[in-house]
Amino acid sequence: MNLSPDQIVFHDFGFVKLNATIVFTWAIMATLVILARMATRNLTSEHRRSRWQNLMEILVTGILGQIREVGLKQPRQYLPFLGTLFLFIAASSLGTILPGYHAPTGSLSTTAALALCVLVAVPFYGISRQGLAEYLKGYVRPSIVMLPFNIISEASRTLALSVRLFGNMMSGAMIIGILITITPFLFPIVMTLLGLLTGMVQAYIFTVLATVYIAAAVRST
Amino acid sequence: MLIDWFTVIAQAVNFLILVWLMKKFLYGPVIEAIDKREQRIARQIRDAEEEKAKALQEREDFEAKNKDLESRRAAMIAAMEEEIAERRSKTVTEIREESESIRQRWRQSLEEEKEALAESFTSRAGQEALATARQIISDLSGATLHELVVAVFLDNLHKLDAVARGEIMSRISHNGDPVEVRSAMPLSEPDRQKILQALEDVFNEGLSVTFEVDESLVCGLEVRSGGRRIGWNVDDYLHSLRQRVDQWMAHETGSGNPDTK
Known part of the structure; x- marks a missing residue:
């Protein structure tokens, strides 16, 4: 049993390996881009608009609303990065309903x-936003003593982010794999539904x- | 090892490419569409507000105009009423004046008619009375009325008082005025002789006497000289009769005149 789709290698060029992770990522990318292209092909600024456009607008404005709620005053600036992050992870999860699929996440x-990327x-x-000097000063606030802790915090949260997502996705797939062999x-x-959630x-x-x-x-200090 | 560094790099690149693609195909167009719609809605709201402001302005203008019109209408009505009253009073005055003048004319024509009637009545009465009197006298005495007239005239001449006689005589002697004998009808020769004789008896001899016919005397005889008149004629009686008739008519029309009511 494979713990990670990385281990499913389709082609090996030495360092460069074409594994399932990359292939499924491309598939997700292609799907998202095609859907987006289809939905935004006939955009209109009229009051009456297509269902697809409505869906996309709800999605985009929903993400913008979430970003604003967290505290970013100009959410549009961060929309491409954060929105794509959400859509990519969500699409990776949704793909688990397909047989033979391995979530890249x-x-x-x-x-x-x-x-x-977040780091x-x-x-x-x-x-x-603030300039280099002002940003770097943030690491020594409220005093220089905090510098190592801030750096550790920066590194640890990156680690936490990656491991949390990996653990959840991997465990879900793992549990389903184990359950299939038992029942x-x-x-x-049911576990797949839970996995989607x-x-x-x-x-x-x-x-x-x-x-x-x-x-x-x-945030300016 | 769970982490494959090539895969990490590849996935990071993949992710960044996806960010770019999504920005190009999803976020960009959708946000643009939303912005356009919002701008359009904002523009429509602005237009609607401008329209509303304009409509309000127009309503105010209209109301002001309406008020102005109303006041002008009231003024015009007042002026018209004033003019009507003025014209009415003027017309009433004119009608009153006209009716007054008509009444005046009517009265005048009535007077004239009365006059003419009285005139004709007098004349007719004179003629009738004369004819009747002539008939009566002729029937009673066998003499003509004319002879009686001459007799009465001669009697009057003889009865003339001294003062009148003296005055006439002085006028005849001083001024040489002629003595004029006027009669209603031509006198017969014996009558003329009688009258001449009587005049010479009363006044002096050598008088220049002329005889003339004057039908206005109706029936009678008179002598004129120097503004004095001696004589007798029916005209005098008729004159007094006419005065009585006039009095009677005035009484009758006066009582029947609507003006006096």
Whole structure:
């Protein structure tokens, strides 16, 4: 039994390996882009609009609302990054209903990559908002003594983000795999439903935590 | 090992590509559409507010105009009523004046008619009375009325008082005024002789006497000289009769005149 889709390698070029994680990520990317393209192909600014447009508008405005609620005053600036984070993780979870599918988020490499992106995005937004000096001063507040703790906190939360998501997704897939061998009928389906729920919750948690970190970085002191 | 570093890098790149793609195909267009709609709604609201303000302004204008019109109408009605009253009083005055003048004319024509009637009555009465009297006298005495007239005239001449006689005589002698004998009908020669004789008896001899016919005397005889008149004629009686008739008519029309009511 594979703990991670990384171990399913379709083609090996030495360091470069085309594994299931990358392949399913591409599939998700393609699906999201195609859906987005289809939904936004006939956008209109009239009062009457298509159901797809309505759905997309609800999605976008919902994400914007969430970002604003966390405390970012100009949510549009952060929408592409945070919104895509949510949609990607949610889509990865939703895919589990398909047989033979392996969620890319069930790979620690993927969650680590996402957590690293957040790790980079936080200072990026913080610096672009406050300037480098002001951002760096945040690490020595309220005193220089706090500097190591702040750095540790930065590293540990990245680790926590990646492991939390990986653990949840992997455990879900693992439990279903184990249950299939014990009780092949019914119960795995219930667990799949539960897995969908936890996948959605994890997508939400991951995105909200990333938002909170960015909000903390850009807040002027 | 759970982490494959190549996969981490690949996934990070994949994720960034996805961010870019989603921005291009989802967030960008959707946000643009929402913005456009919001702008349009805002524009519509603004337009609606402008329209409303305009409508309010127009309503105020209309009300002001209406009020103005109302006041002007009231003023015009008042002016019209005043003019009507003025015209009515003027017309009433005119009608009154006209009726007054009509009444005056009516009265005048009535007077004239009365006059003419009296005139004709006098004339007719004179003629009738004369004819009747002539008939009566002729029937009673066998003499003509004319002879009686001459007799009465001669009697009157003889009865003339001294003062009148003296005055006439002085006028005849001083001024040389002629003595004029006027009669209603031509006198016969014996009558003329009688009258000449009587005049010479009363006054002096050598008088220049002329005889003339004057039908207005109706029936009678008179002598005129120097503004004095001696004589007798029916005209005098008729004159007094006419005065009585006039008095009677005045009484009758006076009692029947609506003006006096």
